[in-house]
Amino acid sequence: MQKYLSRHNFYTLLDTLISGGIRVVAPRMTAGIPLYGPLGESVEMVLDQLPRRSAKEAFFPVCEDIMSYEKEGQQVRLTDVEPASFPETVLVGVRPCDAAAIPVLDGVFSWDYKDEFFLERRRKTTVIGLACTSADDACFCTAVGLSPADTRGSDLFLTPLADGGYLCDVCSDKGEALVADTINLFSEPGSSTPLPLAAPSVPAFDLKKVKGWLDGHFEDPLWDGTALRCVGCGACAFVCPACHCFDIVDEGTEKSGKRRKSWDACGFWKFTHHASGHNPRDKQPKRYRNRIMHKFKYYDDKFGQTLCTGCGRCVRICPVGIDIAAIVTEINGMAIECTPAGGETRS
Amino acid sequence: MHPEKTISSDFEPKVIAFVCTWCTYAGADLAGTSRMQYPSNVRVLKFPCTGRIDPVFILKAFQQGADGVLVSGCHPGDCHYIAGNFHARRRFAAFRKLLEFVGVDLQRLQFSWVSAAEGGKWVEVVTELTEKVRAMGPMMEFKELALEEQWSGAMISPELQDAYRQI
Amino acid sequence: MINTIDISHYGTVAESIRIEAARILGEGLVTAVVAYTAGRRAGSVQPAIITSAAEAERLTFTAASVNNLAVYLTKAKKDIPRSGRIGIVVKGCDLKALVGLMGESQLQREQLYLIGIPCAGVLASTVRPAEPLTAGNLAPKCRECDAQLPEGCDYVPEIDLPLPTPLESTYAAEIARLEGLTPAERWAYWKEQFAKCIKCYACRQVCPFCFCEQCLCDRNKPQMVDTTPRPAGNTAWHIVRAMHLAGRCAGCAECERVCPMDIPLNLLNRKMAKELKELFDYEAGFAVNEKGPLTMFMEKDDQSFIK
């Protein structure tokens, strides 16, 4: 189903939702930078810049409470967080590279343990995707099999038109329900043409071959060569739409406190630091290797998907210019070079 | 009688004092042996020397709900450990500027030299800080901050609303 | 109007670095050289650690050579193999950090071969590394730079540095603006800034002075600072970090540059630098000091704030 949504009606739609008590989350300027956040009114929305953090935080918060404790004498009282208290949300202006990561994350969060915090937010959130019309040389969604018009992860998908309005694709039941509720704001598609889509410049990877190469190159000079300069921060993982590692800590005093879940990153030295003092990933290149392996091999092994959508955020913000697109391009090259016609045999 | 007075007297500020054991703690002891009277709001933490007092403790005290913090030690030259208070003096000269810059009202952070012989000065410093802070009202900044969440992790729970009401 | 900044000599500088790096590696004077190479993206530059003369041809220097490479010589970076003397490319601001590290027993001068850069400025950010350098995208630290020509290096390319365009310090202006606000307004400002923090610790990881092998904030007995990226823990972290850097920070502003959330972290460091200058007449420079302003004292130090 395709509908037309004028620019004005798009904003009216959001304001209607907000006044109806729905939390509308969209990119908005926050202390100088675009970040996703709940809108007070639709005009706060900023759609021409990719938010610094991905849309994953709408489902997987930067930090959330999962439990609280209180001690009284010898008694300890525990209180669980009730996921039912999460608000109904419409997530707006999500570019394909962010939106596509959401169903990818479904894999891990509904795997052997069902993460009710993630899943409840997922249930309560309707995603309105937005086709992407601008790319820089850090962008590489097309290299990982996505496109600037990919509707994966979106319930509704907007394509900007030359007249300022949007072509609205209805991609799910949730999307359909939202349109049905506000049907008077939509009309049938007209003659206005879509704006040209973004065109990332990185050539496509052969993801199967990249994985094949990774399967056989746990030890490789590439890792030292590319990641010795890694300073071990968590910026890449934190801005990534697909990275989903988290840490659980108890914060509080002897008497009361909270158990909290917050983003973690495999780049940190402490990430795999054992209580014994041993650290299996004792050097930064090993930690960086894990990042690549997880994205292009391990996640694929387990969930059949690649954990990278090519948004380019990590490329832009890496303090020391580590460029995942460049590294995977290099791996891609090596994979094609060294793969005989029949494919590499796995040991 | 005066309505505004009853309101202000409802608020009992929490004042935390970090003191060195040789001078100010002893000075506070002297105030006790001399049966001087002062507001009961202050809670004293004893350190061997002001040199031991890490700025993080001040931060922690505010985070734990202190409305006023006092740091007090030996007069210059009187340090039991030769120079601990000189180091502390520099450290706190810098730290208070930092706190001020991030928006902490320095009226809530008092530094003093109170010797073992100055029971009266201890009473004076504690009383003055307590009354000043009482008049200023609770230190909301850190208390509010403690309840603040990233939007993504925020919930609308009755418990949280209760907490907001309480501060 | 956008003032373009003259960095036409960077090509010559880059060539000089290549020749000198090849020479010192070739002659066995050093075991490695820490410098810059080009990246994939147009105009991008990244740190590189090379160990053979053959690799020297990869080296470059452009306005995107923003990194303070001194961080690679600190103990926190255990993975960098270190033996013998190491060559390192330094801008004036980077050199101040190295000097600070020497004062804190982290490095010895004789372990280093310093290749100094006659520097006309670098970009504020590497998000768009191919942009030409202008007064608008110049790193704010460069606007107030007093160290364009590093002193005491083993090698500095001989270049007539173009006269710098005098530019107003944006830090000083912003500090003055904030100082003019009420405490509540300042608190609101920083609260909004710190709320953005996601505790990625990029600020810590690129800082040459965050060389602790175990950061205070990574300890949990006791938990001095909450680790979760909530406003409370974020605020505490940035206050503690600014305090730990007070009197040590050499002003490379890497923390601010790398912050993915654009928190103006260097404002805190500049503010502390300003206060330490006023209080104790201390400034980071090219001379190695035995003690920093907060590890020494004078009997006559100001105590007007003490009752």
Place this chain on the structure above:
Amino acid sequence: MSRIGVFICHCGENISRTVDVERVAAHAAALPGVAYATEYKYMCSDPGQTLLKKAIREQRLTHVVVAACSPRMHERTFRKAVEAAGLNPYLCEMANIREHCSWVHEDREQATVKACDIVGMMVERTKKNRVLPTITVPVTKRSLVIGGGIAGIQAALDIADSGHEVVLVEREPSIGGHMAQLSETFPTLDCSQCIMTPKMVDVANHPKITLYTYSEIELVEGYIGNFQVTVRKRARSVDERTCTGCGVCMTKCPQKKIPNKFDQYIGMRTAIYVPFPQAVPNTPVIDRENCTRFKTGKCGVCQKVCGPGAVDFEQQDTLIVEAVGAIVVATGFDLYSISEKPKGSPIKGYGEFGHGKIPDVIDGMTFERLASASGPTGGKIVRPSDGREPKQIVFIQCIGSRAREKGISYCSKVCCMYTAKHTMLYHHKVHDGQAYVFFMDARTPGKSYDEFWRRSIEEEEAVYIRGMVSRLYQKGDKIVVMGSDIAVGVQVEIEADMVVLATAVQPQQGADLLAQKLGISYDKYNFYSEAHAKLRPVECATAGIFLAGACQGPKDIPETVSQASAAAAKVMTLFSKERLEREPIVARVREVGCVGCFACKKVCAYGAVEEKEIRDRQGNLLRVVASVNPGVCAGCGTCQATCPSKCVELDGYTDEQIVAMIEAL
């Protein structure tokens, strides 16, 4: 899980009067980790301590919190009790609910709430307390005595007689101090020099005493049992080993009119001099400020006439480092100069009494020199202005002392007695003279003291006038003293020939500077503070340093001698052990995390932080880390606050303990 015992003391009614101790006990009992909480009338009493020990055993307590008085009062007591019950003493803490609570707050509710908080805070702290093993350090069995007056002499002789070496340091060219200046002593009127000089000679001859006169303390390093003291031996310009003390140099010195400090500047001496004939050592010193040779380069007579060739104009100050295990401070007193306000002193002068302007208004010590048989007048009491015998003499007591409005509130203790003595000496020497004494009241506690004072009135005919002098002025060659006799309520006016002011006893000039070198505390008058006013009156709070004599507060001779012997006894007790136990409140470095920036070393005032090399088994240097010498560490913790990664930690005041307290609030 900890099993903490909380013991709340009523302190008779001192605590329980304002603090609801039962409520505090109930509050404590409900705290996580508290296994037992109780209250008792007197925790520090024998039954109280027994109760504590019994509870530790029966309740299998792991930690103890005693909520009572200040830890400065009884921490030792309870830690000893805890130790006796088999727990490490450092697992016991005190919650101060007396000095910091019940005594300073009247409101019972508020005081109780506060007491609960204090106990809660200490419970949380104590949970984090660790077993601390006692640290032992070797003891250097030599001692330093600073000051060669009667206090220092007595202490030095006592310690030396017990067989331990003593280093005695005196600032003046001779030992003897103020006692050597006195003519007679109360209440027996025996000649001061007759009893003093033999002791001085004993010091000089004692094989265990090393005497440095004309010397000062330059630097004190180290700690109890292990001090290193640097003594500056000022250039005497006379070699002590070769000088025979013949005195020819002094008789030939052309500079003969230099007012002699020893004689309160009323007698004269030469530029090369001994302060008084019985000086010990009997080696002259050249006063370089007044010596023609040093002023103009001409002269040098003393060198020419010196047979053994002991005069050495080129002599320099020498610095001598002495290792000692204990220090006795006996720097004595000075008299308050009422004419000139000492620079920077908050004490107001007594310019109205004309001292310094009217030549015949003198202070008590000057009177001693006038009355002394070996003094500048040979014991004749005469007026400094014209040498005439004063027929009417007025003594005024409490000049400076007990005058809060003038800045000194204490009683100088010896003036009542010495003024009584002065009236007697005067009466013995000027039979037809009349002595008047203005006094506020007479303080004469002491053996035979009141009898002595009465004698001055009843037998020696001194007229005591109760009241203060309001004005005093020169009229012709008389001094008119105007005052009031409050006993009869009349104004009194006396035309006196001489006025003697009993000025306040003060610590020596520079007493504060010496205290700073020693690291001991002093009060607002610069008198040195004892560790406890009643129970440890001889010790300083700084371990290994003891006090003797008037440096601690005004004292008469018998008291001074008693305290000196007591200090000596303390030193001997210290020296009775080979090794000394010290409080294990010292810093420790966690070498694993130490990054070797040595910020700790930079701020350590004791030089306790050393650089330690960590090597692998092959001996390759891996890293250099900080290491604290527990013997030298004084336990201030400045290193920890400075360490960026908190890898140096002060035992007893760890971050965990402090944060636990903050979080308990």
